[in-house]
Each structure stands twice: as C-alpha cells, then as structure tokens.
Amino acid sequence: MLCEMCGKSVPFTKSVMIDGAKLEVCPECARFGDDYKASSSSQSSGQSTGGSRTxxxxRLERREKRMGTKDVYAQAKTVEVVENYGRTIREAREAKGMxxxxxxxxxxxxxGTMAKIEANRLVPDDKLVKKIEKALDIKLLETVSSGAGQSTGGGSSGRMTLGDFIKKK
Ligand SMILES: [Zn+2]
Incomplete structure (x- = not known):
C-alpha cells in the first residue's frame, strides 16, 4: 500500500485524521495525525483517496462561501430615501408656505441643489435628509429589505419612466 502522505510503499497503512482530512498513511506519518475514528460502517480502504479529497x-468550498459573505445586500435591510422624495419635499415645503x-x-x-432634489434628480445625502426632515416635519427615509426588486441599476427606478420626464419638459 502507498502512504498518502509521503508516498512510501508500506505493508499496511493506518487511517488518521490530518487537518480534518482522512488519510491512509504509513506508521511513520501516522504520528502527524490523529487517530481516525471510523464511523461504524467500515467501508474503508478502497475509497480513502476519493474520500479525503472530497x-x-x-472545506475549501465552505471557506469560499464564508469569504463571499461580502454580499451584504443579499438579506440586509437598508434605509433608503423614499422613491418620490422630490415631490414629498416640495409638497411639504409648499404646505409651509415657503x-x-x-x-x-x-x-x-x-x-440649485434643492431644485434638483425636488425634481428627483439628486438624492440628498444622509445629513441633508435629516435636515430636510426636521425642517419640514416629514419622513424621507424608509427601511427596505432589499431583495430582487430593489436592484438599483436595473430599469428606470420604480414607477418613474422616461415618458414622465419627457412630458414634464
Ligand atoms: Zn508516510
């Protein structure tokens, strides 16, 4: 039999756990691993190579998945400025007679900045949103559990279509 660790041909090998993988190794290499606790059904030798490989x-796969967890947007709830913030602001402002x-x-x-915001052409930053909310006593933020529908890039945002823009001119 061949030792899976050093490749030496030996009369018999020992099953050991090395770094989480089961290996058939020679007695010498067995020192580096922990005794492999075989699960009751002893379908050992033949499969060993494939087994440890898997x-x-x-493990690699799992690690990759863990690292790929940068995809925060997958389930994260985000706070976003409401879709029709421009109109909301304008109406609240007019209601206050300003x-x-x-x-x-x-x-x-x-x-100019405010004109753009009211035209829904500029999204106010957090600080400005707070300021506007306070000044007009309105809510401009909503909590969005971003899923499929909320992808920013895709299609024109929400109900606002290109037609809407053209008509307004
Ligand atoms: Zn060996």
Whole structure:
C-alpha cells in the first residue's frame, strides 16, 4: 500500500485524521495525525483517496462561501430615501408656505441643489435628509429589505419612466 502522505510503499497503512482530512498513511506519518475514528460502517480502504479529497474540497468550498459573505445586500435591510422624495419635499415645503428660495435659505443649502432634489434628480445625502426632515416635519427615509426588486441599476427606478420626464419638459 502507498502512504498518502509521503508516498512510501508500506505493508499496511493506518487511517488518521490530518487537518480534518482522512488519510491512509504509513506508521511513520501516522504520528502527524490523529487517530481516525471510523464511523461504524467500515467501508474503508478502497475509497480513502476519493474520500479525503472530497473533505478537502468541501472545506475549501465552505471557506469560499464564508469569504463571499461580502454580499451584504443579499438579506440586509437598508434605509433608503423614499422613491418620490422630490415631490414629498416640495409638497411639504409648499404646505409651509415657503418658496424654494426661502426654504433653501432656511436650511442653508444651495437653491440649485434643492431644485434638483425636488425634481428627483439628486438624492440628498444622509445629513441633508435629516435636515430636510426636521425642517419640514416629514419622513424621507424608509427601511427596505432589499431583495430582487430593489436592484438599483436595473430599469428606470420604480414607477418613474422616461415618458414622465419627457412630458414634464
Ligand atoms: Zn508516510
């Protein structure tokens, strides 16, 4: 028989666990591993090579999966600015009787910036969102459990179609 560790031909091998993999090794190499505790059904020798190989492959696979857990968006709940934030802001602002100029001054932002935001063409950053929410007493954030439907890149965002933009001009 061949030792799976050093490749030496020996009269008999010993099953040991080395780094989580079962190997058939010569008595000399057996020192490096732990005794393999065979599960009751003894379908040992013949399969051993394939067996240990698979264990290693499985371990690698598992490790890869663990590392691939960067995909936070898979299940994570994220807080996002509501889809029609522009209209929400504008309506709240008008309800308070402020024109864009006054409102921009009120929250000390550039009028151009606010105009873009109200046109839904610029998503306000967190800080600005908080400021607007406070100034107008509205909610602009919603918790989204991002799944398939929420992919940012895909199609035009939500119900706003290209047609909507064209009509407005
Ligand atoms: Zn050996």
């Amino acid at each position: 264990v290693i492959e499985q 024109d864009l100029d006054a409102f921009s001054k009120f929250i000390s932002e550039k009028k």
